């Protein structure tokens with residue numbers, strides 16, 4: 001199925017929860033969906049007979065400019081039917097919450113922890129949402145573009161004095 | 163030993179205890195086997211057949227208790243830095259540290275914008291030898307180990323250390 005067809009199907013089934021379809025200017029045609037309906041849409045995409053998106057290739061978070069909303073991007077692939085689809089959702093910069101898909105795609109477990117660790121995005125219903133790369137007592141989420149590097153971490157200087 | 167040299171049979175050797183100890187120590191630089199980033203690949207290559215670290219008596223030990231030298235090979239992230247320090251503390255005296263590569267020396271490519279990288283392992287543990295390069299070739303590591311041997315030979319391990 002083409003991405004356009006998949007989008008139309010989603011739009012027909014989920015209506016307002018599917019916001020728009022982006023084809024121009026993106027590498028992969030992308031459906032933008034609401035953050036609180038990610039899980040049900042993914043479940044549908046996975047279980048529907050004619051879609052069978054059984055693999056989440058990647059889950060990424062993105063901060064475009066340090067001011068506007070953060071986004072979470074899902075790259076889906078169907079190993080049976082050999083087609084791709086991309087979902088995207090926007091969350092607010094502070095305390096953004098997205099539905100977790102870790103119970104649908106096991107891949108998402110660590111990827112969501114990474115997005116939480118580096119961007120501070122919370123994932124509802126995640127089995128074990130804690131930092132994955134940085135130390136538990138780290139302050140802030142460094143891949144956000146407005147992140148300010150602290151001077152010290154546990155007594156170790158982070159920025160070298162110039 | 164100067165005047166006494168060659169005064170006895172060939173099988174008898176006269177030396178000072180210091181020299182004997184230093185000779186044996188410098189001939190068995192057992193290094194602590196752990197790598198932190200790409201530099202560790204060069205360290206492995208140095209230990210493998212082509213460069214063969216073992217001909218210097220340097221062999222990897224997996225426990226800090228058995229190691230004489232800690233080769234910090236790679237990027238020391240702040241998370242790892244606390245572990246590196248603890249492992250160093252677990253090594254038995256006399257102990258040495260070789261800082262291998264730009265990352266361990268100074269933060270290397272993470273000098274700027276490296277929010278999670280320690281800018282030089284010498285901020286947390288004393289370093290004896292610095293090896294420049296990104297990554298240093300195995301030959302450079304060998305030279306570093308030889309410099310360390312030189313340093314060991316000039317020491318007096320039996321003397322009490324001034325604190």
Ligand code: SF4
Nearest residue numbers: 200201263264265297
């Ligand atoms: S100095 Fe270069 S080669 Fe060595 S760990 Fe750093 S980036 Fe990698």
